[in-house]
Amino acid sequence: MQHVKIPQDRIGVLIGQGGETMREIEAEAEVRLDIDSENGSVAVETVGDPVLGLKGPEIVQAIGRGFAPDAALRLLEDEMMMFDVVDIDAASRNKNDLQRQKGRLIGEDGRTRELMEELAGADIVIYGTTLGMIGTPEQVDAARTAAEMLLDGAPHGTVYSFLEDRHNEMKHQGLQYHRFPGSDSEEA
Template sequence: MQHVKVPQDRIGVLIGEGGSTMREIEQRAEVRLDIDSENGSVAIDSVGDPVLGMIAPDIVRAVGRGFAPEDALTLLQDDMMMFELIDIDRHSRNKNDMRRKKGRLIGENGRTRELMEELTGADVVIYGSTLGIIGKAEEVQVVRRAVEMILDGAPHGAVYSFLERKHNELTQGFNVRNT
């Protein structure tokens, strides 16, 4: 059995209308979810395929960190999909610095976050003090590197150029491991 903590304001999303989202996760990931809506604790017990059961905590974590349930469930599509969470707060000196870095990651009118998605094919969600990524390993790697560049203070133009170069490599099938 595994335990995941979900923010209070995301419990309803995880449960879904009449429990529909919870049931869909349970059925597709072959797990049983025990959600404590008082404290946000979710116990995950595998009742079927253990490999699917190992993916379930990431699905729950992704929903908890702002992803739509249908996006989180893409983690079950194939073994190439992965979920990664970057703690913006860990890269910040204080609350003001964290807000500034979060703003840089979002970009004006959400443009930076959108470009990360468009140019990599990954889903990117910024929620609270975290940035979540769902995608294939290569896509997640490129987004992670772009995020690190922004958090380290790189100009947006340099990050956009990096993303465009990696987009061309991804679409042409080049190896993107040397980021």
């Protein structure tokens, strides 16, 4: 059994209308979820296929980091799909810098985040003080590198060029997957 802590405001999303989302996750990932809505703690117990069960905590974490349940369930599509998080707060000096860094990652009208998604091929959500990614290892690596470049102060144009190069490499190697729309991304 694994324990995952998610923000209070994401518990309703995890449970879903009448428990529908929770039941879908339990059925698809072959796990049982025990949700403590008081403190946001979720116990994830594998009750079926252990390989599928390993994805259960990641699905819960992804929903906790702002992903829509459908996007989080993409982790079950392929054993290569992965979830990763960049801590924006760790790259910020103070609260004002945190807002500036989030703004750099989101971009005007969300355009930077959208371009990172399109060119890396990963689903990307900026929620609270984190940037979450779901995709193949190559997609997540491209998105993480781009985010870290932006957090380190690289000009947006440089990051876009990097992403275009990586996009073309992945396309050439046949690694590009189609993104799944439907993330509940927070816009600064």
